[in-house]
Amino acid sequence: MKVELLSPAGNMEKLKAAINFGADAIYLSGKDFGLRASADNFTIEEMHEAFSFLHSKGKKGYVTVNIYARNYDFNELGSYLDQLKEVSPDALIVSDPGVFKFIRDRKIDIPIHISTQANITNYMAVKFWQQLGAERIVLARELSREEIRFIAENVKCELEVFVHGAMCISHSGRCVLSNYFNKKDSNRGECTHPCRWKYHLMEETRPGEYLPVFEDERGTYIYNSKDLCLIEHVGELIDMGVKSLKIEGRMKSSMYTAVVTGVYRQAIDTALKGEFKVDEKWIRLLNTVSNRTYTKGFYADEADENSINYKTSSYVRGSDFLGVVTSCEDGRLNFHCKGKINIGDELQILTPDMDEFVFKVDEIYDINVEKVEFTKPNYDYFFNFDIKIPENSIIRRIL
Structure with a gap:
């Protein structure tokens, strides 16, 4: 099928x-x-x-x-x-x-x-x-x-x-927490994700006295x-x-x-x-x-x-997205930068076929073929690279 x-x-x-x-x-x-x-x-x-x-x-x-x-x-x-x-x-x-x-x-x-x-x-x-x-x-x-x-x-x-x-x-x-807290309707695409917030209790006869809720030593993330x-x-x-x-x-x-x-x-x-x-x-x-x-x-x-993730409401991140390969020919790997890359960084390239290549950055060149010490997001650069890398491959830093 x-x-x-x-x-x-x-x-x-x-x-x-x-x-x-x-x-x-x-x-x-x-x-x-x-x-x-x-x-x-x-x-x-x-x-x-x-x-x-x-x-x-x-x-x-x-x-x-x-x-x-x-x-x-x-x-x-x-x-x-x-x-x-x-x-x-x-x-x-x-x-x-x-x-x-x-x-x-x-x-x-x-x-x-x-x-x-x-x-x-x-x-x-x-x-x-x-x-x-x-x-x-x-x-x-x-x-x-x-x-x-x-x-x-x-x-x-x-x-x-x-x-x-x-x-x-x-x-x-079909949640209405966002409606209640922020007047943003999750069923109309406006969810503000209150399920990821930390919560405390308040006893009604003690207004203003907030009681921490502890499921363990980290507090609680009940939603x-x-x-x-x-x-x-x-x-x-x-x-x-x-x-x-x-x-x-x-x-x-x-x-x-x-x-x-x-x-x-x-x-x-x-x-x-x-x-x-x-x-x-x-x-x-x-x-x-x-x-x-x-x-x-x-x-x-x-x-x-x-x-339920009780440790944190934040994302766990295992890598930084640094660039996308635009072409690779004649020993030159051209890429569009998405994050800062420094000389000496050890990076990974992941191809659309899910092949992985790890390399160390020895030199970086801008589009004027001038050496630079680091990249800036949203600009184009290239490395000298011996391996033929497919277009659209991802450049990233594993954390």
């Missing part, structure tokens, strides 16, 4: 990183009606560029229109959908039944996928949406492997499952979920008949997108050969990108205290 690797794209740079490192499809949002308002996202003009690039590579792209709409949203949604028709996305990702009906009533001939925000946790809900015309269902993250298997055995609709990335403490992301990682279960999910394996992270860096996509690409390809076995290299590489440590969550019945 052909299985799809679906990666996030918060902007054009991240989209290209996903495709270069092996994604079959990406999902993105316009400036409105998606659930990641803090991501760069795409203007209509940028979407035209994005889908032209994707379709030229034989890849697919899906546009999120998955807010929970208010009455006034429909005033602008119609014109936005008309613009999307010209972009020709391969599907729209929707969660609100009202938005679904609005799209259908306008006779917009774009396939619809039902978002994980719709909280689909059973096979009858899948059949309900399929009967209405949905072509794919993104299952809720709260499902176990047995529940996913049962659904897959009892429906004919395409199923999509999140396999990697951040998880919301609330049911499939602070670890990140999902199902790399060990890729083969199992494919065998169940899951059509699409999805990576979370439209707000993560292009290095994050590249590395995680590349790892899951190798895992899927290995599984499709009937030889699935977890490579320790995959685990090591996943630990080099930002994460809150990993859990298998509900999938493997780990959705308990073991799925």
Whole structure:
């Protein structure tokens, strides 16, 4: 069975990183009606560029229109959908039944996928949406492997499952903490992540006296979920008949997108050969990108205290993103700089085939072939390099 690797794209740079490192499809949002308002996202003009690039590579792209709409949203949604028709996305990702009906009533001939925000946790809900015309269902993250298997055995609709990335403490992301604390609606893409904050108790007869909550000597992070990682279960999910394996992270860096996509690409390809076995290299590489440590969550019945990160609400970072290779020929490795590099630094190059090269920086040249002692972000430079390195490879510092 052909299985799809679906990666996030918060902007054009991240989209290209996903495709270069092996994604079959990406999902993105316009400036409105998606659930990641803090991501760069795409203007209509940028979407035209994005889908032209994707379709030229034989890849697919899906546009999120998955807010929970208010009455006034429909005033602008119609014109936005008309613009999307010209972009020709391969599907729209929707969660609100009202938005679904609005799209259908306008006779917009774009396939619809039902978002994980719709909280689909059973096979009858899948059949309900399929009967209405949905072509794919993104299952809720709260499902176990047995529940996913049962659904897959009892429906004919395409199923999509999140396999990697951040998880919301609330049911499939339908949280109102952000609304309460900051008047920012997480169901409209404005989440301020109060689940990552530290909390104290206040006893109502002692206003202003804040009592620290200690689960252990570090305090408490009662809402602070670890990140999902199902790399060990890729083969199992494919065998169940899951059509699409999805990576979370439209707000993560292009290095994050590249590395995680590349790892899951190798895992899927290995599984499709009937030889699935977890490579320790995959685990090591996943630990080099930002994460809150990993859990298998509900999938493997780990959705308990073991799925909460009690140490810190900050990301663990195993590497610094320093550049992208733009070309490599005649012993000259050209790159676009993303972070400061100094003479003497020991760096790693990670190629789209997930080959790793470690080297020490002896000399750095700018585009005028002048030696420099260090680089500055967003400028172009080159190293002298004996090995032929593929374009779009990642340059980084392992921490």
